[in-house]
Amino acid sequence: MAIDLKTVKHISKLARISIEEKKAKKLAGDLNSIFEFIEKLNQLDTDKVEPLTSIAETKLQLRHDKIKSENIREQILKNSPNENKDFFVVPKVVE
């Protein structure tokens, strides 16, 4: 199946990545050649095959629900692109 420009725009919206018109055309081409390669899988009959969801196939470990505070609020906030001592700052979301 072919991935058209409309599909590229739709999935880039879902992925929250803005794509310029010019780049979208090239991307559609790239994606089509990749999917052409992927479609090889359709040659295989997998109706009766169980999907492999985890290679480790171990049970998840449980742990106590305890808070481990390292008091690193300041260091964490320092990584924020919009520096603020107390909060993460984002563009206004409420009118």
Place this chain on the structure above:
Amino acid sequence: MSSIVDLTLVELINKIKKKEVSSKETTNAYIERCKKSKKLNSFITEDFDQALKKADAFDNNPNFEKKLPGIPIAVKDLFCTKDLRTTAGSKILNNFIPTYESTVTNNLWENGAILLGKLNCDEFAMGSSNETSFFGNVQNPIGENLVPGGSSGGSASALAAKLTPATIGTDTGGSIRQPASFTGTVGLKPTYGSCSRYGIVAFASSLDQAGPMTRDVKDCALMFEVMSSFDKKDSTSIDFERDNYLNKLKDTIKGKKIGIPKEYRVDGMSKEIDELWQKGIKIIKEAGADVVDISLPNTMYALPAYYIVAPAEASSNLARYDGVKYGFRSKGENLIDMYEKTRSEGFGDEVKRRILIGTYVLSSGYYDAYYLKAQKVRRLIKNDFDQAYKNVDAILTPSTPSSAFKIGEKTNDPVSMYLNDIFTVPINLAGLPAISIPAGIDAKGYPLGLQIIGKAFDEQNIFNIAYTMEKHINFKNEIKSWWM
């Protein structure tokens, strides 16, 4: 006497233990060489001043019981290092300072090693040539304007150029073994679950595994011993008894059964690769092992399945980069606009391509056709190996379909780039361990590697086979320091 940087890791440790060289002298020797090797662009972040301080501290109060006593080591910039910038080769993490340390690097420092710096890699480990890094191409010390392979390209380059005595990388589809093959070095992708993923920037969580890259097999066994640990912070870490891999290393493989899978003789495989493979088969026969022809019938479906599973997981893992709490942020008219511009400008083309593939295969209406299908194929590939291991102890294949190529040669054709990983990807899908060792050179004089694939948790066995083959092959990495 050979100089400090020429020693293997094990030789260097012995010299340090005998007090013939100090940690400071060692660290200085490496820093000197790193400073003269900027042209390779193998480092993203240097940590030389701190390294010297730590070396001093070690010499003042040495503990020679440690497995890596005062040894300086540079690591791939995908491992989070506390208080030192960790970029994953991406603009979006250009200024990210982790507040925690990855378990694997922590294991190195606990065993006495000293951080030398952070090594270049493909952006979020997505690439096979180190050309997707925001911090630029890396040169392969083998020859000018050759790619070092990827994604652990900076690691392979620094190791082969003797800028670090050993290093660590990560391998999602071949990212340790392919660059090891391209640079004439040894690289191990361990069994899934043996090295903790905690603190490693995530790409595809069901495939990612950290592993050592070293100058020889002995060094590799030691590094793996140090890196591997059970870790409660990684829910897929597996609790099994870790061994003393170096002490138990043997150079005999008499009576071992080694499988040769016919499906790895792919269309258009070069004569040189085939000859290398035959040479490897001859060596293991001479060493007393039995060679058994085997079939892994679903091999040709591994790469297409990988290009569904890996991007799907990546699109989910990389959703966290939104410019809010850390990393690069672009200005936007509103919150959504800010997200979209941040991700558009912060990610490079290959990463965006893979996020979009992943988003598409997981999107409504396509899940069964792609992701579920790929997981079923993954089961078939694992079954192939399970079946083969009823009759053999390990499997021998080439590591890569070619030697190192020129920078820029494959950047315009994603599929031809992906084909680099044709021999390595099935192993990640099946969660198995595999090692690449240098086994010869091609007509151009560039190194070529052979891959030994083991049963899950059978690293000791593949180390023994690799060690035996290494002795027979006696590969010498002829690198002229052209960049200095």
